[in-house]
Amino acid sequence: MKRVSILGATGSIGQNTIDLIRRDKSNFDVVALTGGCNVALLAKSAIELGANHAAIADDRLYNDLKDALSGSGIGVSAGRQAIAQAAAMPADWVMSSIVGAAGLEPGLIAMSNGADLALANKESMVAAGGLMKATAAENNVLILPTDSEHSAIFQALMGQSRSAVERVIITASGGPFKDWSNAELATVTPDQAMVHPNWSMGTRITIDSASMFNKGLEVIETKEFFEIEDSQIEVVIHPQSIIHALVGFHDGNLLAHVGPPDMRHAIGFALYYPDRKPLPLNRLELTKIGRLDFSEPDYNRFPALKLAYDVLELGGVAGAVYNAAKEVALDAFIARQIGFLDMAEAVDRTLHRLFAGACELNKDQNLDNILHADNMGRKIGREEIQALSA
Ligand code: NDP
Numbered sequence: 408m409k410r411v412s413i414l415g416a417t418g419s420i421g422q423n424t425i426d427l428i429r430r431d432k433s434n435f436d437v438v439a440l441t442g443g444c445n446v447a448l449l450a451k452s453a454i455e456l457g458a459n460h461a462a463i464a465d466d467r468l469y470n471d472l473k474d475a476l477s478g479s480g481i482g483v484s485a486g487r488q489a490i491a492q493a494a495a496m497p498a499d500w501v502m503s504s505i506v507g508a509a510g511l512e513p514g515l516i517a518m519s520n521g522a523d524l525a526l527a528n529k530e531s532m533v534a535a536g537g538l539m540k541a542t543a544a545e546n547n548v549l550i551l552p553t554d555s556e557h558s559a560i561f562q563a564l565m566g567q568s569r570s571a572v573e574r575v576i577i578t579a580s581g582g583p584f585k586d587w588s589n590a591e592l593a594t595v596t597p598d599q600a601m602v603h604p605n606w607s608m609g610t611r612i613t614i615d616s617a618s619m620f621n622k623g624l625e626v627i628e629t630k631e632f633f634e635i636e637d638s639q640i641e642v643v644i645h646p647q648s649i650i651h652a653l654v655g656f657h658d659g660n661l662l663a664h665v666g667p668p669d670m671r672h673a674i675g676f677a678l679y680y681p682d683r684k685p686l687p688l689n690r691l692e693l694t695k696i697g698r699l700d701f702s703e704p705d706y707n708r709f710p711a712l713k714l715a716y717d718v719l720e721l722g723g724v725a726g727a728v729y730n731a732a733k734e735v736a737l738d739a740f741i742a743r744q745i746g747f748l749d750m751a752e753a754v755d756r757t758l759h760r761l762f763a764g765a766c767e768l769n770k771d772q773n774l775d776n777i778l779h780a781d782n783m784g785r786k787i788g789r790e791e792i793q794a795l796s797a
């Protein structure tokens with residue numbers, strides 16, 4: 408029996424993970440499930456999987472969760488500390504699928520307590536890749552990439568020598584506004600940005616996909632996971648989302664990972680790693696797809712992607728600032744305080760203020776420095792959002 412916990416069980420990745428576990432219940436002992444504020448779904452999932460414990464991040468919801476689970480024998484807790492405690496409960500495998508920087512500390516805690524970490528929460532790797540890898544190494548646990556592109560790269564690299572890698576190409580659908588002009592992009596509303604052409608995902612990552620911030624985060628995530636040079640990471644627009652990533656080797660050979668846009672393939676790979684189990688998911692039918700298209704990304708219309716390469720060059724805690732400023736800019740866009748293009752503008756200005764000239768942020772990647780950089784990214788980001796919305 409594999410002991411598993413799911414951090415962010417009520418989200419899109421969390422529910423996809425649960426969908427795989429429910430089909431193979433007898434092989435899993437579900438330790439803890441956590442949610443943010445969706446008590447009903449957390450309780451339903453905990454009962455269905457027979458979890459030992461359920462924790463909700465919003466401490467005002469303790470009584471609601473307790474009532475929803477009364478008589479079930481499932482342990483209940485609430486608050487930020489409760490999420491940390493749930494992450495610390497002994498498990499073999501933990502899914503890190505809380506959205507945003509809030510997922511960082513629970514992921515670190517899970518690894519420190521001996522669990523392999525399936526990492527959907529790309530923000531952890533962007534903000535704290537060095538610390539994440541050091542924590543995994545110290546505790547002799549694995550970080551299994553669960554973002555589709557990174558799972559794809561990981562799979563293409565199996566059995567290959569890392570020193571033979573010439574380049575890595577990650578694909579981007581281009582989102583719903585792929586061909587929009589700058590003038591049109593300036594008019595995009597949150598409702599328009601909440602619809603992804605191929606993938607069904609949480610609201611925040613869907614909007615990040617439309618702005619290409621998601622791909623920017625993934626460029627940084629690629630560097631952290633696979634430790635290659637900035638110039639070896641390429642992004643290609645591929646509207647069908649069938650090829651997720653490719654690895655090119657020094658001899659010119661290129662290995663592509665191909666699959667339908669269904670996160671359960673990447674999650675299932677991480678769940679059973681290093682085995683491959685038969686999964687009852689849709690198979691790709693190439694003849695139904697017919698054709699695959701590729702084009703270059705436009706860094707002028709989608710500056711969020713260009714900023715990610717600036718962040719790679721800056722190194723240290725720049726990823727934490729990029730992500731934090733992006734999170735507050737995304738909040739402001741959802742609240743209709745700033746426009747679609749203002750998100751990248753706010754992040755650009757924040758990076759500029761914190762890193763141009765004498766940088767006062769300590770670049771060493773320890774948790775204090777990362778949390779400080781995250782705080783500064785939010786603080787300066789909010790100031791720039793104010794200025795942009797004035
Ligand atoms: P969702 O918004 O669907 O789910 C987010 C989860 O995090 C929910 O369980 C939510 O709880 C919980 N949560 C939110 N805020 C907090 C908090 N402060 N403390 C504790 N829990 C919190 O997101 P996704 O599932 O789409 O994405 C999750 C992560 O996976 C993100 O990092 C995303 O970038 C990454 N990812 C997602 C993909 C996808 O296909 N969805 C693909 C690749 C990566 P509640 O809903 O109860 O409030």
Ligand code: MG
Nearest residue numbers: 554555556625
């Ligand atoms: Mg992805």
